[in-house]
Amino acid sequence: MAKRIELDAPNVSEIEKEYLCKSIDSGFVSTFGPQVPEFENRFAKYIGTGKAVSIQSGTAAIHIALFESGIGKGDEVIVPSLTFVATINPILYAGANPVIVDVDPETWNIDPDEIQRAVTKKTKAIIPVHLYGNPCHMDALGQIAKEHGLSMIEDATESLGATYRKKQTGTFGDFGCFSFNGNKLITTGGGGMVAGKNDESLDHIKFLVNQARNESEDDYHPEVGFNYRMTNIEAALGLAQLEKIDMFLSKKRKFNQIYREELKDINFIRFQEEYMNAESSCWMSCVIFKKKIDISGLQKKLKENGIPTRRVFIPVVEFPPYKRYKFADHKNSCHIYENSLCLPSSTLNSEDDIYYVCRTLKRNIL
Numbered sequence: 582m583a584k585r586i587e588l589d590a591p592n593v594s595e596i597e598k599e600y601l602c603k604s605i606d607s608g609f610v611s612t613f614g615p616q617v618p619e620f621e622n623r624f625a626k627y628i629g630t631g632k633a634v635s636i637q638s639g640t641a642a643i644h645i646a647l648f649e650s651g652i653g654k655g656d657e658v659i660v661p662s663l664t665f666v667a668t669i670n671p672i673l674y675a676g677a678n679p680v681i682v683d684v685d686p687e688t689w690n691i692d693p694d695e696i697q698r699a700v701t702k703k704t705k706a707i708i709p710v711h712l713y714g715n716p717c718h719m720d721a722l723g724q725i726a727k728e729h730g731l732s733m734i735e736d737a738t739e740s741l742g743a744t745y746r747k748k749q750t751g752t753f754g755d756f757g758c759f760s761f762n763g764n765k766l767i768t769t770g771g772g773g774m775v776a777g778k779n780d781e782s783l784d785h786i787k788f789l790v791n792q793a794r795n796e797s798e799d800d801y802h803p804e805v806g807f808n809y810r811m812t813n814i815e816a817a818l819g820l821a822q823l824e825k826i827d828m829f830l831s832k833k834r835k836f837n838q839i840y841r842e843e844l845k846d847i848n849f850i851r852f853q854e855e856y857m858n859a860e861s862s863c864w865m866s867c868v869i870f871k872k873k874i875d876i877s878g879l880q881k882k883l884k885e886n887g888i889p890t891r892r893v894f895i896p897v898v899e900f901p902p903y904k905r906y907k908f909a910d911h912k913n914s915c916h917i918y919e920n921s922l923c924l925p926s927s928t929l930n931s932e933d934d935i936y937y938v939c940r941t942l943k944r945n946i947l
């Protein structure tokens with residue numbers, strides 16, 4: 582194969598260069614500059630919310646959302662086991678205790694029944710993760726949050742563009758956190774966004790991420806802030822990427838459709854299921870094998886055919902810093918990890934590339 586197949590490489594090209602040059606020519610390369618608010622406004626509009634605050638990363642977004650929610654020492658925050666460590670780390674930065682629960686075996690997302698079992702008097706928040714772009718059961722989660730008076734901070738870092746009841750993920754919770762890391766749906770090289778229900782809280786976050794600097798009284802800092810700002814250069818990239826977001830989404834969804842169609846005759850291959858009323862962004866297409874497969878061996882064979890793949894996340898409770906926060910058993914997360922594989926999903930690929938992946942995969946497992 583002449584062309585390389587990409588797993589999750591970013592799709593950055595001419596418009597990005599153009600916008601980047603504009604930002605450099607304007608003299609605004611750092612955290613002040615017109616592209617930052619423009620990107621925030623366009624992004625907020627895209628996800629269908631009033632306001633969004635740009636930030637230095639998705640991790641910082643989750644951290645600041647916890648901080649603004651007043652979560653700290655002694656508080657418990659419920660999170661799923663099958664996720665990237667960046668969902669959990671901010672809870673530890675905040676000095677709170679993660680309570681890590683198992684996921685649903687079909688959707689791979691946090692199991693509402695497990696949350697119900699894990700809630701205590703100390704529980705203050707839940708952080709659902711829309712894994713690989715697949716929306717969580719937002720009706721059930723909203724109900725639980727309401728019933729127990731919990732904050733909900735959505736980790737929507739992988740699900741930009743995904744919807745539940747036609748509403749975008751990241752707009753259901755008190756806060757929604759997004760990432761523009763290189764492998765995400767759109768990238769700014771590295772950055773993120775916080776959306777939220779309450780404009781005052783978002784204004785306060787905007788102030789906190791800028792070292793809690795009082796704009797009206799220069800150099801006055803009434804609180805402990807953070808340097809979590811996005812740069813104008815990053816925002817310029819973001820504006821260019823936003824112009825292509827619908828193309829990215831339709832490509833990702835088309836790839837997922839091809840995978841499902843081409844592999845549907847193989848009775849031991851399944852995909853992440855969607856909840857009723859949910860529509861995944863298909864950020865990453867993953868399969869789960871319903872019979873024992875040597876996943877590492879398969880990855881090696883695919884690699885020899887120019888096809889990069891990645892294992893599903895190792896359940897976080899398997900890592901030393903998080904073991905002690907495990908709630909009940911994690912058999913679903915472990916089963917999914919052991920039997921699943923993430924397939925090429927980068928929008929740099931063509932539909933023909935995806936057909937080639939399907940053919941090669943079939944040849945190596947049948």
Ligand SMILES: *Cc1c(COP(=O)(O)O)cnc(C)c1O
Nearest residue numbers: 638639640665667668738760762
């Ligand atoms: C990417 C990611 C994050 C963190 O985003 P960064 O911008 O890399 O800090 C958090 N949670 C999940 C599930 C992610 O995939």
